[in-house]
Amino acid sequence: MKVGIFGGTFNPIHYGHLRAAEEVRERLGFSKIIFIPSGNPPIKTRELADAKERYNMTELATAGNPFFEVSDIEFKRHGKSYTVQTMKELCDIYPDISLYFILGVDAFLDIPNWWQPERLIAIMDFIVISRASFRFIDLLSSPYIHADRGALERLDEGELESYSAKLRSNRDILAMRVPLLDISSTEIRRLTAAGKSIKYLLPEVVESFIIEKGFYKIES
Numbered sequence: 022m023k024v025g026i027f028g029g030t031f032n033p034i035h036y037g038h039l040r041a042a043e044e045v046r047e048r049l050g051f052s053k054i055i056f057i058p059s060g061n062p063p064i065k066t067r068e069l070a071d072a073k074e075r076y077n078m079t080e081l082a083t084a085g086n087p088f089f090e091v092s093d094i095e096f097k098r099h100g101k102s103y104t105v106q107t108m109k110e111l112c113d114i115y116p117d118i119s120l121y122f123i124l125g126v127d128a129f130l131d132i133p134n135w136w137q138p139e140r141l142i143a144i145m146d147f148i149v150i151s152r153a154s155f156r157f158i159d160l161l162s163s164p165y166i167h168a169d170r171g172a173l174e175r176l177d178e179g180e181l182e183s184y185s186a187k188l189r190s191n192r193d194i195l196a197m198r199v200p201l202l203d204i205s206s207t208e209i210r211r212l213t214a215a216g217k218s219i220k221y222l223l224p225e226v227v228e229s230f231i232i233e234k235g236f237y238k239i240e241s
């Protein structure tokens with residue numbers, strides 16, 4: 022059984038996340054995708070909705086998909102929460118399941134700035150998906166990946182749909198094209214703060230929830 026783990030701040034969750042997760046699930050035949058909204062950071066910022074609320078929005082957004090699940094593993098944790106810790110816990114909970122960490126090119130390139138990145142790279146297999154403004158060839162700047170430049174270029178050109186490579190840790194990484202939906206949570210927060218419409222960028226239930234709760238209204 023193969024399961025995708027999709028972590029993020031989901032502040033808020035939007036159609037870019039949802040469609041990418043659905044594409045990965047269907048094309049790779051995954052049994053499910055587990056969304057993991059991050060917990061509260063030690064210092065709160067006005068722009069970041071409370072972990073419980075981001076969890077609620079993720080639940081609302083995924084309720085209609087029987088293959089999507091939301092985990093409270095990070096938002097229920099007290100104190101600092103690190104991805105490597107979460108992934109280790111999940112590996113322990115599901116010892117007989119192949120877990121794949123799904124993330125965009127932007128997030129994968131940010132891993133060197135995370136807590137214990139080498140350990141994270143050693144315990145997980147990865148699926149790296151397209152993200153607007155980033156190219157797969159950018160992955161060559163990652164210290165963790167052994168990849169063929171030509172193959173990454175062909176992915177960027179659309180001549181390849183996916184490309185399977187190895188991490189230096191010897192774990193697997195699959196770079197996979199998904200249709201580019203140029204949507205970001207940052208842009209949704211910016212539009213909300215400016216009093217503009219966020220319709221069709223995210224599910225209507227999440228849009229209504231944001232309006233009802235008054236999230237992201239103040240420009241920071």
Ligand code: ATP
Pocket residue numbers: 028029030031032036037038041123124125126127128129150151152153202203204205206207208
């Ligand atoms: P922010 O603008 O606040 O950073 P975001 O839209 O990037 O928000 P995150 O919660 O940071 O969303 O991202 C969680 C994961 O989803 C990351 O791995 C990111 O690369 C991926 N992701 C975000 N938006 C998209 C999108 N439009 N298409 C594909 N992947 C996405």
Ligand code: MG
Pocket residue numbers: none
């Ligand atoms: Mg982001």
